[in-house]
Amino acid sequence: MQQVINALTLGSIYLLFSLGLTLAWGTLKVLNLAHGAVFVFASLIGFLVTHKFGLSFPLVVGLGMLGAGLLTLLIDAIVFKRIRQISRDERQAELLMLAASLGVAAILASVTRNLTLESHNFGLTPQTFTTIPYFFGPIRVTNMQFMIVFLGVGLVVALALWIRYSRAGRALRALAYDPATCGLMGVNPTSLSAIAMFIAGAMAGLAGILLTVYLGAIGPEAGDSLMLKAFSIIVLGGVGSVWGALVGAMFLAAAESIVLNFTAGGYVDAIAFGMIILVLLIRPRGIIPAEKADRV
């Protein structure tokens, strides 16, 4: 049972991180490899503002999300927008964005390393958030874990509802299917994708702050391994599918916890990712594929 709680917490962090990535990838066809760096950037903001000004936790979360969202917008405005303009077709754009975002990630990682004075790990000041454990018989659950799972699940539902029922969400789905025709309906693709990119970045930022507090500290490279996991989660769940990200994140977290429980731990990644390959061989479009055209 304790394992389930821990897996649920970890899965929720994976989920928050993956949601933004799958949103941008599934609707805007932007596979942003700098998503992990944005995640670390939010923690860096948390590190800086708590050490310099001793801000309160909600303020840190807000600043982290805002900063991460704005950074993603900036990357979009400087790099992705230009790529969209110069690319011959969607496929070329996707590939160029992949390569360019890798470069952005590298730049951000070195900035982070320098700003944290080469210290391997950094975190928020301990006063920022007081972890309170609760005991249910032998099971220990902290207030942080409650918050992470609550936010993870809550935001999945909120995002799914937004995409399904809101005016912008509907336009985003139309944009994903046929951008040119979407423009003919009066949708401004630039502002719509800016909204989506901001949300994607803010969610990465939230995940960054929460994981930093949960673990106490993270390293400048924390985003890299998370990127790999998120990539698998998204492919596993179905690209662009919000519920798929939920299933994929929980699946990976559960698999990791189970493997950790029964082995020394050295094989965690091998077995967890091996299971993903297995699922993909059976369901190539993911467990819950995003909507696809049946007939055109």
Next chain:
Amino acid sequence: MSALVLSKVTVRYGGIVAVRNVDLEVGDNEILAVLGANGAGKSSLLKGVVGLAKLGSGTVKWGDHDITGSAPYQIARRGIVLVPEGRRVFAPLTVEENLLIGAYTQKSKTWQKSRISHVFSMFPVLAERRAKSAGLLSGGEQQMLAFGRALMANPKLILMDEPSMGLAPVIIDSIMQSVAAIAKEGIGVLMVEQNAAAALEVAHRVVILDRGEIILRGSVDEVRSHPLVLEAFLGKAAVDREKHIP
């Protein structure tokens, strides 16, 4: 009263001139049909108007506004909506969602509701299929949805790119009746068609385009009996053949 006025419009694709020096005007309430063979530049003309293709030269005016070079979404927000070739409905979205996307520029929920019921009364089959994915509709139903989606934008002018394409003759008839009904609502229609017979049934004025240039224009009655219409029906080759006979 607003009118679409094209002056000396030229559209180039790479090095090829698709549309050359076209002047035309569409007022509200009227259906202007642009006829021509495949490759005459009909689609390029519409794309040039809505901003999907850059103009090589010339201007597009909408009432008092110069909309030359505006982005497609800006042109849509001015009340000019294109029903694209091949309908281009959003296949994964439901019929109702497609209509709501059409109403993207019309934010009032109550207005959207009354407009949807208006569209449903015009195309009852869409009401029956409202919760279905648009991709599951037949070609004729998709064309109706594309019309309905355009109507949801509360347009003053609808551009139609080959609405009859790929449809059975009986369906084409009902689609053309819808075109007439749309114009009766006070919406101007600029319709590009290869199917001249169908277009002449409902059009008020006709322009015939050949290799990007206007070679004939007039009322339906004037044009119907003109030998050049043969070209619109049968293509350039048929006329060329006749010219070579001494």
